Amino acid sequence: MRMANSALEANETFMYQVERVKKKNRKLSFIKGMLFLLPSLILFSVFLFYPMLKTIYLSFFLTDAKGATTVFVGWDNYKEIFTDSVFLKGMKNTFLFVFYTVPLTVIISLFLTVIANEKLKGIGVFRTIFSSTMGVSVAAASVFWLYLFNPTMGLLNKFLELLGAESIGWLTDPDWALFAVSVTTIWMNIGFTFLILLGGLQSIDSSLYESADIEGSSYFYKLRRITIPMLSPTLFFVITVSIINAFQTFGQIDILTQGGPANETNLIVYSIYREAFVNYQFGSASAQAIVLFIFILLMTALQFKLGERRVHYQ
Amino acid sequence: MKKIMMVLTLSLVFILAACSGGNSNPVDGSQNKETEKTGSEKSSEKQLVTFWHSMGGAGQDALNSIVEDFNKSQDNIQVNAEYQGTYDESLTKFNAVAGTDSAPTMIQTFEIGTKSMINSGNIIPIQEFVDADGYEMSGLEKNIINYYSLDGKFYSMPFNSSTPVMYYNKDAFKAAGLDPENPPATYEEVEEASKKIVAAHSDMKGFALQAYGWLWEQLLANQGALLLNNDNGRSKTPTEIGWTEEEGKSILNWVKHMVDDGTFANYGTNGDNMVAGFLAGDVSMFLQSSASARDVIDNAPFEVGIAFLPHPENKERQGVVIGGASLWMIDGKPEEETKAAWEFMKYLQTPEVQGKWHVGTGYFAINPAAYDEQVVKEAWAEKPQLQVTVEQLQSTKPSFATQGALMDMLPEGRKITEAALESVYNGGDVDEAHQNAVKQFNEAIKKANKARGE
Numbered sequence: 001m002r003m004a005n006s007a008l009e010a011n012e013t014f015m016y017q018v019e020r021v022k023k024k025n026r027k028l029s030f031i032k033g034m035l036f037l038l039p040s041l042i043l044f045s046v047f048l049f050y051p052m053l054k055t056i057y058l059s060f061f062l063t064d065a066k067g068a069t070t071v072f073v074g075w076d077n078y079k080e081i082f083t084d085s086v087f088l089k090g091m092k093n094t095f096l097f098v099f100y101t102v103p104l105t106v107i108i109s110l111f112l113t114v115i116a117n118e119k120l121k122g123i124g125v126f127r128t129i130f131s132s133t134m135g136v137s138v139a140a141a142s143v144f145w146l147y148l149f150n151p152t153m154g155l156l157n158k159f160l161e162l163l164g165a166e167s168i169g170w171l172t173d174p175d176w177a178l179f180a181v182s183v184t185t186i187w188m189n190i191g192f193t194f195l196i197l198l199g200g201l202q203s204i205d206s207s208l209y210e211s212a213d214i215e216g217s218s219y220f221y222k223l224r225r226i227t228i229p230m231l232s233p234t235l236f237f238v239i240t241v242s243i244i245n246a247f248q249t250f251g252q253i254d255i256l257t258q259g260g261p262a263n264e265t266n267l268i269v270y271s272i273y274r275e276a277f278v279n280y281q282f283g284s285a286s287a288q289a290i291v292l293f294i295f296i297l298l299m300t301a302l303q304f305k306l307g308e309r310r311v312h313y314q
Numbered sequence: 315m316k317k318i319m320m321v322l323t324l325s326l327v328f329i330l331a332a333c334s335g336g337n338s339n340p341v342d343g344s345q346n347k348e349t350e351k352t353g354s355e356k357s358s359e360k361q362l363v364t365f366w367h368s369m370g371g372a373g374q375d376a377l378n379s380i381v382e383d384f385n386k387s388q389d390n391i392q393v394n395a396e397y398q399g400t401y402d403e404s405l406t407k408f409n410a411v412a413g414t415d416s417a418p419t420m421i422q423t424f425e426i427g428t429k430s431m432i433n434s435g436n437i438i439p440i441q442e443f444v445d446a447d448g449y450e451m452s453g454l455e456k457n458i459i460n461y462y463s464l465d466g467k468f469y470s471m472p473f474n475s476s477t478p479v480m481y482y483n484k485d486a487f488k489a490a491g492l493d494p495e496n497p498p499a500t501y502e503e504v505e506e507a508s509k510k511i512v513a514a515h516s517d518m519k520g521f522a523l524q525a526y527g528w529l530w531e532q533l534l535a536n537q538g539a540l541l542l543n544n545d546n547g548r549s550k551t552p553t554e555i556g557w558t559e560e561e562g563k564s565i566l567n568w569v570k571h572m573v574d575d576g577t578f579a580n581y582g583t584n585g586d587n588m589v590a591g592f593l594a595g596d597v598s599m600f601l602q603s604s605a606s607a608r609d610v611i612d613n614a615p616f617e618v619g620i621a622f623l624p625h626p627e628n629k630e631r632q633g634v635v636i637g638g639a640s641l642w643m644i645d646g647k648p649e650e651e652t653k654a655a656w657e658f659m660k661y662l663q664t665p666e667v668q669g670k671w672h673v674g675t676g677y678f679a680i681n682p683a684a685y686d687e688q689v690v691k692e693a694w695a696e697k698p699q700l701q702v703t704v705e706q707l708q709s710t711k712p713s714f715a716t717q718g719a720l721m722d723m724l725p726e727g728r729k730i731t732e733a734a735l736e737s738v739y740n741g742g743d744v745d746e747a748h749q750n751a752v753k754q755f756n757e758a759i760k761k762a763n764k765a766r767g768e
Contacts, residue, residue: 037507041719062765063765064433064766065430065433065434066409066412067409067410070765070766070767071764071765071767073764085750085754086733086754130394150587150590151581151587151591152590152591152594152596152598153590153594169580169582170579171582171584172582172584172736172739172740173580173740175738193668202343249637256467257582258583260525260583260733260736261525261583261584261734261736261740262733262734262736262737262740262742263733266673274729276728277402277406278406278726279403279723279725279726279729279758280409280430280722280723280725280726281726281761281765281767298541306339313404
């Protein structure tokens with residue numbers, strides 16, 4: 001009995017020691033892990049978490065022109081922006097803008113990718129051309145399109161004149177302005193989307209196509225049954241990134257229309273900029289930024305929930 | 315996919331690293347500048363003055379040559395003029411660096427920034443230098459003194475002032491059977507003239523109005539209407555707008571009539587496109603600052619006429635508000651530096667400089683003695699249009715309306731009136747556009763007052 005007891009005790013001490021070693025190991029690996037995470041944690045805190053918290057803080061205040069807080073107003077900034085016709089219009093136009101740009105960008109790029117994926121002589125030239133807009137900065141591209149849209153000497157209106165059609169106020173007509181900005185954006189985004197999609201397409205295992213060839217499948221059957229499903233993770237990535245980008249559009253708007261005509265292209269990020277740096281209302285600008293953040297967060301979460309089911313990971 | 319994500323994460327890290335590197339660079343840069351500064355100070359004993367301005371195009375050329383002349387005229391002061399983008403952009407940058415070493419010695423800010431500069435607390439009122447130096451400000455144009463002195467005190471040094479004028483194409487007027495020497499003066503006459511222009515030229519519109527809040531303010535002042543209540547904010551902080559429904563709508567209806575007649579050319583908020591359209595013969599009349607006079611006259615392939623700002627027929631012409639900008643002395647700089655900047659400011663007021671400035675741009679001389687300068691007389695003989703801008707200012711009736719509004723939310727107010735104008739350009743309803751603008755304007759005033767704790 002005594003022996004059994006002591007054996008039990010020895011076992012317990014042993015167990016205890018094992019626990020202790022395990023605990024120590026866990027602690028050690030936690031520290032090691034944190035060390036590895038530290039660089040990104042620091043970067044994220046400085047460039048993401050701190051500005052984020054500051055923005056939340058600012059959104060409950062009114063500020064002076066330098067952005068220093070003056071009066072605490074609680075939820076007033078939030079309440080106000082949801083009755084502000086300019087903000088609501090901006091919201092609506094942002095969704096329209098996403099709706100115009102994202103599907104078209106992806107479809108056009110996908111088409112270009114599929115034709116540029118053929119193994120032909122000189123295909124490299126075409127691949128370079130198709131992806132070249134990626135190398136053009138937003139500012140340069142916008143100025144380039146600004147000249148095309150120019151009412152007096154713009155190329156587009158000159159063409160219309162040649163065809164005998166009425167010239168269009170691309171950037172001053174409310175029916176056309178958002179469309180014009182969308183065209184510019186699609187043109188600019190094709191390069192990046194094309195490049196990512198081409199990368200995805202190139203990494204599809206060629207044996208799949210070979211087996212399909214042996215079975216005598218048609219081109220479109222292969223496209224539908226092999227290319228698209230195998231490309232779905234890349235497509236999913238591209239769509240997510242494009243949507244986020246479209247929500248955050250700023251440069252084109254600033255250069256092409258400054259939000260005009262009559263706030264018709266005043267997308268939400270531009271409206272935040274204007275609220276903060278033209279109107280010097282950093283409080284309500286912060287509130288708008290938080291609302292935008294929540295929208296993008298929800299959209300992305302929704303996408304992951306719905307979209308991921310259809311994505312086929314190899 | 316994993317690879318892509320890895321590449322993306324990596325590139326993100328690089329971008330962030332690059333950003334942090336980029337942030338530290340300006341500091342290094344300014345340190346370098348600092349050492350250069352002390353270096354050059356030692357070698358030549360020159361006091362550096364940093365001058366932020368917003369003059370682009372012909373204005374920038376004229377300003378640079380004035381600054382160069384000043385630097386050559388003496389050995390003690392070196393002024394560095396730095397272009398900082400539009401007034402809006404420059405003000406934003408200034409607010410970001412105010413109170414730090416990167417702030418300039420002096421900055422040029424537009425007239426509607428006056429109140430927010432005073433409220434910022436980062437400036438030294440010019441009056442202090444005027445008093446200490448015994449400098450005489452009474453030689454300046456009386457309308458300018460009217461705008462820039464508050465309770466008899468100058469906060470900033472007036473510099474470039476302009477008024478809105480109507481530019482018109484004399485050749486097109488002739489071809490349409492209109493008298494090129496007798497341009498339309500009222501809204502109604504402009505409408506009539508526009509119809510005749512369109513009838514005579516199939517591809518030319520009659521009139522263009524840039525959607526620009528400044529022009530809205532001027533068109534109100536010309537009717538004797540206030541922009542803000544409490545005497546345009548000059549007797550007390552404004553609590554709401556100052557114009558009546560009739561006064562505001564008269565402008566919108568005027569535009570509406572021309573839109574309906576098909577005689578109105580819509581260039582939105584873009585002034586450059588409007589000028590390009592005028593020069594290309596797409597439109598025969600437009601309103602803009604007299605500051606572009608030199609540019610437009612020199613570049614037009616036809617004869618350009620300049621006329622007074624139009625007014626409604628049933629209202630007498632009251633005149634215009636001083637537009638343009640003034641120079642502000644920034645607080646917190648070494649005394650020698652501010653003193654050097656003051657010397658430069660005084661130099662800018664001299665008749666010779668003002669004469670050169672007026673002729674080179676179309677801004678009028680804030681020192682009327684400049685009009686006796688030889689270069690001005692010669693230029694007026696050659697381009698009599700330049701004289702119109704001066705005449706318009708001098709025929710202005712002094713009142714609160716033509717003194718101009720003072721308030722810190724005016725930049726926001728301009729955006730609001732611009733949106734109202736643009737909605738009418740595109741066939742929007744006048745009542746609705748006016749009602750929206752008034753509502754937003756009042757809300758902006760309320761909010762600005764609340765933010766100041768009033």
